Amino acid sequence: MLDIPNDIDHLRAVDNAHHLHPFTDHKSLHEGRVRVITRAEGVWIWDGDGQRLLDGMAGLWCVNAGYSQPTLVEAAARQMATLPYYNCFFSSTTPAVAALSERLARMSPAGLNHVFYASSGSEAVDSALRIARQFWKLQGKPEKRIIVSREYGYHGSTIAGASVSGMTDMHKQAGDLPDFHQVMTPYTWRDAGDLSPEEFGLKAAQSLEAYIQQVGADKIAAFIGEPIQGAGGVIIPPDSYWPEIQRICRAHDILLIADEVICGYGRLGAMFGSDVYGIQPDLMTTAKGITSGYVPLSALFVGDRVAETFIEQGGEFYHGFTYSGHPVACAVALANLDVIDSQNLVGAAERQGATLLAGLRDALGDHPLVSEIRGRGLMIALELAEDKAGHKPYASSRKVGLTCRNFATEEGLVMRACRDTMVLAPPLVISDEEVGLVVERAARAIDRTWGQIKAG
Numbered sequence: 001m002l003d004i005p006n007d008i009d010h011l012r013a014v015d016n017a018h019h020l021h022p023f024t025d026h027k028s029l030h031e032g033r034v035r036v037i038t039r040a041e042g043v044w045i046w047d048g049d050g051q052r053l054l055d056g057m058a059g060l061w062c063v064n065a066g067y068s069q070p071t072l073v074e075a076a077a078r079q080m081a082t083l084p085y086y087n088c089f090f091s092s093t094t095p096a097v098a099a100l101s102e103r104l105a106r107m108s109p110a111g112l113n114h115v116f117y118a119s120s121g122s123e124a125v126d127s128a129l130r131i132a133r134q135f136w137k138l139q140g141k142p143e144k145r146i147i148v149s150r151e152y153g154y155h156g157s158t159i160a161g162a163s164v165s166g167m168t169d170m171h172k173q174a175g176d177l178p179d180f181h182q183v184m185t186p187y188t189w190r191d192a193g194d195l196s197p198e199e200f201g202l203k204a205a206q207s208l209e210a211y212i213q214q215v216g217a218d219k220i221a222a223f224i225g226e227p228i229q230g231a232g233g234v235i236i237p238p239d240s241y242w243p244e245i246q247r248i249c250r251a252h253d254i255l256l257i258a259d260e261v262i263c264g265y266g267r268l269g270a271m272f273g274s275d276v277y278g279i280q281p282d283l284m285t286t287a288k289g290i291t292s293g294y295v296p297l298s299a300l301f302v303g304d305r306v307a308e309t310f311i312e313q314g315g316e317f318y319h320g321f322t323y324s325g326h327p328v329a330c331a332v333a334l335a336n337l338d339v340i341d342s343q344n345l346v347g348a349a350e351r352q353g354a355t356l357l358a359g360l361r362d363a364l365g366d367h368p369l370v371s372e373i374r375g376r377g378l379m380i381a382l383e384l385a386e387d388k389a390g391h392k393p394y395a396s397s398r399k400v401g402l403t404c405r406n407f408a409t410e411e412g413l414v415m416r417a418c419r420d421t422m423v424l425a426p427p428l429v430i431s432d433e434e435v436g437l438v439v440e441r442a443a444r445a446i447d448r449t450w451g452q453i454k455a456g
Helices: 008-018 026-031 070-082 095-107 121-138 159-164 168-174 197-215 241-251 273-277 304-313 327-342 345-364 400-410 432-455
Strands: 037-041 044-047 052-055 114-118 146-150 180-183 220-225 255-259 283-286 298-302 370-375 380-384 416-418 421-424
Touching: 052 432, 070 327, 095 114, 095 298, 095 327, 114 121, 121 159, 121 220, 121 255, 121 283, 121 298, 121 304, 146 197, 159 168, 180 197, 197 220, 197 241, 220 241, 241 255, 241 273, 327 345, 345 370, 345 380, 345 432, 380 400, 380 432, 400 416, 400 421, 400 432, 421 432
Parallel strands: 146 180, 146 220, 220 255, 255 283
Antiparallel strands: 037 044, 044 052, 114 298, 283 298, 370 380, 380 421, 416 421
């Protein structure tokens, strides 16, 4: 038995005394009351005060197979009993790493037959950037270094991840490394105006080509983008967007990196977002849903052109991590992929996502606070706006999204606020009844938010 105290007030006290939380205003946290999550099952989590919450965010977009899947727990225990750890340095591998690599290569988009492992999406992105730049050095083009991404793109929280992300607040804190640049994002709700979706998708994609013409393709190593932007507020591109991005990258010989850390492993009603949009990336970052968050693991898929250059040219690639290809994480990933397949969670995401989207539109489509409800699979956003018809958001100082998030928690629903965009991405195992509860609780939270706004 683990020797962890169950006195919730004591745990809050020692947490306040010693724990620095991620993405947190620590002054506000210490003035308030930290929530201690004590157990979870299916789509539900419980806190130390006994409140049961429907986890509408699958942890951090990651618990695709739901909480407390026994086969994942058993896979971890078996692997720990046999080989709890060994590294993949020094010409070594382990059975779980080799087996997972073969399975991932079989299920990946065409041409992605090699995998590099780490422990987080941030590390996968850093690895992709390193590989992209080293690839061009091996090609005799070391000047190809610039990485292009998009406004509101999120690609991790390391210094490189923050620099390649399109989050200005992160740039202010982490610094802004050279050779990173953001172009227009395909944020249809905010920016399309009178353009049709097809026209707007092309316009957004062509901002990349305009930048290429400005600095020269001979300076640009890669373009990176999430198939659907997650932390940016579930920004769903028009269907014309990704084909044009791919055309531009191929025409100018720029590597295309698909960041599938959120979209991968069934979230969008397909195994990968690249499958949804017909993207043929040179590199593809994945994490989160690969183990359903049970154990940290990321898998960077590397395309044949890039991998074969490293293999043929030789020379050490000075990059890797102690836990690259951790055998326990890889064993859990294999068990998790079995669950996704055996329970048809990809199909469930498509089906339940459509049900949830329809339910939210029925309940909130005419709500004075809700300007748009959009989604793909189990990745859904509700735009809260001051001017619903004019697509005008509230001033950030009003903190409308944060208010709605807090009301949702009081109603027993974990819902995320990205600015004033309310985001839902529950576990793919969510039932029909639980979908109905998400709709009911989200609607109550939005009603309460609107009531507070009207009250001034």
